[in-house]
Amino acid sequence: MNKPDKIILHHSATDGGTFESIKRYHMQTNGWRDIGYHYLIEQDGSLHKGRAENDTGAHCKEQRCNFTSLGICLVGNFDKYEPNQKQLDTLDKLLKDIFNRYGKLSIYTHNHFAGYKTCPGTRFPMDKVINRAHSNNTGVSEVAKSWQQQTGEKAIDSLAKKGLIANSKDWKGKDLLNENTPLWLFFEMMNRISGVR
Numbered sequence: 330m331n332k333p334d335k336i337i338l339h340h341s342a343t344d345g346g347t348f349e350s351i352k353r354y355h356m357q358t359n360g361w362r363d364i365g366y367h368y369l370i371e372q373d374g375s376l377h378k379g380r381a382e383n384d385t386g387a388h389c390k391e392q393r394c395n396f397t398s399l400g401i402c403l404v405g406n407f408d409k410y411e412p413n414q415k416q417l418d419t420l421d422k423l424l425k426d427i428f429n430r431y432g433k434l435s436i437y438t439h440n441h442f443a444g445y446k447t448c449p450g451t452r453f454p455m456d457k458v459i460n461r462a463h464s465n466n467t468g469v470s471e472v473a474k475s476w477q478q479q480t481g482e483k484a485i486d487s488l489a490k491k492g493l494i495a496n497s498k499d500w501k502g503k504d505l506l507n508e509n510t511p512l513w514l515f516f517e518m519m520n521r522i523s524g525v526r
């Protein structure tokens with residue numbers, strides 16, 4: 330039985346590996362009944378569910394942490410390099426999801442409890458991860474981005490209908506409708522309306 334009051338972060342300390350390969354290692358080599366973690370994030374950013382959250386972990390034996398924490402592992406060796414952006418984005422979504430269900434649990438490195446290990450690696454950006462998890466900006470900006478995309482597409486359609494732009498398809502797309510494009514479109518429209526060109 331696990332009663333999570335904290336989150337503990339790990340790295341696999343391997344350059345490669347998948348949920349399946351790490352699960353196999355924990356079961357066949359370590360002789361455990363399941364992968365040791367509750368969650369694992371592969372290098373492509375995919376999230377994999379390990380043990381159930383109310384199930385005792387096998388990721389941090391110090392201070393009874395296996396009975397009082399959720400264990401999250403990111404695949405990679407972060408003594409050598411930082412986790413990639415996809416992994417950090419997935420981790421942030423997962424942390425926010427956990428916060429929604431448990432409240433804002435404290436986030437620790439494995440090293441905090443097991444000082445003889447560097448886990449999750451000396452180059453793991455712990456401060457950034459914690460700050461981002463506690464900010465709501467990501468969610469808001471993601472919603473804003475989709476609004477911007479939709480509004481931008483509508484604006485382009487109506488400009489095309491009025492014959493102000495040709496090839497409206499070329500104007501659309503997530504890359505084109507970035508933050509600066511609507512402003513630029515606005516200037517372009519104002520220029521045309523005012524007859525400057």
Ligand SMILES: [Zn+2]
Pocket residue numbers: 338339340388439448449
């Ligand atoms: Zn660890």
